[in-house]
Amino acid sequence: MAFDKLTEALSATFKKITKQDRISDKHLDTLLSDVRLALLDADVNTKVVNEFLTKIHDQALNQKILSSLKPNEALMKLVYDELVLLLGPETPDFDWPKGQRKIVLFVGLQGTGKTTSAAKLAKYLKEKKDRKPILVAADLARPAAIDQLEILGQQAHVDVYADKNEKNALSLVKAAMKHINGKDYDTILVDTAGRLAIDEALMQELNSIFDFLRPDEVLLTVDALSGQDVIHTADGFNKTLKLSGLIVTKFDADAKGGAVLSVKALTGVPVKLVGTGEKLDDTDIFYPDRMANRLIGMGDLMSLVEQAQSKLDVEASERSMQRMMDGIFTFDDMLEQFNQLSKMGSLQNMLKMIPGASQLAGQVNDQDSNAMIKKNRAIIYSMTKEERNDPSLLRASRKNRIAKGSGTSVTEVNRLINQFEKAKEQMRMLKRMSKQFPGLK
Numbered sequence: 001m002a003f004d005k006l007t008e009a010l011s012a013t014f015k016k017i018t019k020q021d022r023i024s025d026k027h028l029d030t031l032l033s034d035v036r037l038a039l040l041d042a043d044v045n046t047k048v049v050n051e052f053l054t055k056i057h058d059q060a061l062n063q064k065i066l067s068s069l070k071p072n073e074a075l076m077k078l079v080y081d082e083l084v085l086l087l088g089p090e091t092p093d094f095d096w097p098k099g100q101r102k103i104v105l106f107v108g109l110q111g112t113g114k115t116t117s118a119a120k121l122a123k124y125l126k127e128k129k130d131r132k133p134i135l136v137a138a139d140l141a142r143p144a145a146i147d148q149l150e151i152l153g154q155q156a157h158v159d160v161y162a163d164k165n166e167k168n169a170l171s172l173v174k175a176a177m178k179h180i181n182g183k184d185y186d187t188i189l190v191d192t193a194g195r196l197a198i199d200e201a202l203m204q205e206l207n208s209i210f211d212f213l214r215p216d217e218v219l220l221t222v223d224a225l226s227g228q229d230v231i232h233t234a235d236g237f238n239k240t241l242k243l244s245g246l247i248v249t250k251f252d253a254d255a256k257g258g259a260v261l262s263v264k265a266l267t268g269v270p271v272k273l274v275g276t277g278e279k280l281d282d283t284d285i286f287y288p289d290r291m292a293n294r295l296i297g298m299g300d301l302m303s304l305v306e307q308a309q310s311k312l313d314v315e316a317s318e319r320s321m322q323r324m325m326d327g328i329f330t331f332d333d334m335l336e337q338f339n340q341l342s343k344m345g346s347l348q349n350m351l352k353m354i355p356g357a358s359q360l361a362g363q364v365n366d367q368d369s370n371a372m373i374k375k376n377r378a379i380i381y382s383m384t385k386e387e388r389n390d391p392s393l394l395r396a397s398r399k400n401r402i403a404k405g406s407g408t409s410v411t412e413v414n415r416l417i418n419q420f421e422k423a424k425e426q427m428r429m430l431k432r433m434s435k436q437f438p439g440l441k
């Protein structure tokens with residue numbers, strides 16, 4: 001998944017100063033050059049990296065971070081704030097007033113995910129925002145495009161307007177609006193044709209549709225895998241169409257994600273959605289503050305809780321959230337998390353949202369995940385109630401007993417205890433920092 005390496009490198013950098021009370025001027029330079037390498041390695045645009053670091057360096061000096069009591073937290077906060085600005089700072093909301101009709105136009109190069117994203121957003125708006133969407137199949141470049149949108153519409157339980165006999169995209173859109181007028185659809189999502197590269201004919205077609213529709217949102221889909229090309233594409237489309245946002249698709253397949261970090265700064269167009277898989281539920285609203293939290297290794301509890309709320313009983317997730325915010329974390333809490341995780345689909349994605357557990361994510365793939373969860377649960381189940389509450393009781397003989405009882409080894413027991421301690425440490429930090437980080441509240 002995009003940003004994995006960057007998150008790892010950034011949290012490693014912050015960890016270097018965790019135990020230090022003061023950082024020197026020179027030390028700050030070393031730390032920032034680590035951050036620079038991590039960003040460049042993630043394919044973030046050089047100009048963006050330079051500006052980003054200059055801002056952080058200057059502010060670090062101004063804010064007397066070097067002499068502050070907890071320089072690591074102060075520096076993290078600074079990097080967090082700058083990341084939020086770099087990625088947003090506005091949070092995209094699709095909270096449109098009830099009864100107001102909204103039109104969303106999807107544009108983008110061939111195969112970047114327009115059709116899929118249109119269906120994903122339609123499903124999201126219908127299920128989460130109580131809208132009544134209709135999809136319009138205005139990609140007439142190939143007949144299969146209409147079938148594809150119709151199938152996706154069925155899967156999402158969203159109506160689709162299509163006309164296989166129409167050859168002109170603008171005429172189709174006009175007919176679609178005629179069909180829609182007087183009906184109670186409040187959100188119109190228009191899928192359009194793509195091309196391999198930006199060309200005159202495509203732009204003219206899109207421009208005529210744009211002029212007629214005057215859409216509320218023009219969303220450009222870009223493939224995360226295309227790296228820095230994203231910036232040229234966004235610029236190219238933006239010249240003619242006035243984009244309102246980007247949808248970065250195939251985020252799941254990209255390990256770097258640097259373009260996402262650069263594109264707002266370079267084009268002024270914010271990322272509003274990310275595609276995280278081929279299924280219709282695989283889409284995320286792009287929250288700059290949550291992403292910044294994740295990037296600095298603080299996890300993304302908000303998103304985790306939201307997913308937990310949609311897939312599990314609300315009470316259990318609220319209880320576990322409250323305990324975390326209170327800085328309480330025992331093996332029973334860890335067990336509860338494992339139980340929840342096993343119900344929530346991709347373990348890797350979930351682990352990344354839990355502060356302190358992101359390292360764990362790198363160690364598993366989703367195929368192994370069930371086995372791993374089973375093992376860890378078995379280890380915790382083999383502990384007594386007292387041991388779960390007080391890991392300091394876990395001496396060698398007890399560890400032996402637990403390993404035997406759970407069919408694992410002492411090394412595996414130790415590994416889990418280690419992970420537990422790390423998570424607990426981050427929970428404490430989270431508690432201290434929750435006041436400063438709006439995204440954590």
Ligand SMILES: Nc1nc2c(ncn2[C@@H]2O[C@H](COP(=O)(O)OP(=O)(O)OP(=O)(O)O)[C@@H](O)[C@H]2O)c(=O)[nH]1
Pocket residue numbers: 108109110111112113114115116117139145192193194195221248249250251252253274275276277278282
């Ligand atoms: N892994 C992954 N695959 C995606 C994502 N979004 C779209 N895809 C896949 O990418 C392929 C192209 O997606 P489409 O939605 O058809 O793209 P398009 O822009 O409409 O393509 P054209 O209409 O041909 O220009 C399909 O196989 C999708 O399933 C994503 O977020 N992650």
Ligand SMILES: [Mg+2]
Pocket residue numbers: 114115116139145191192
């Ligand atoms: Mg398409």
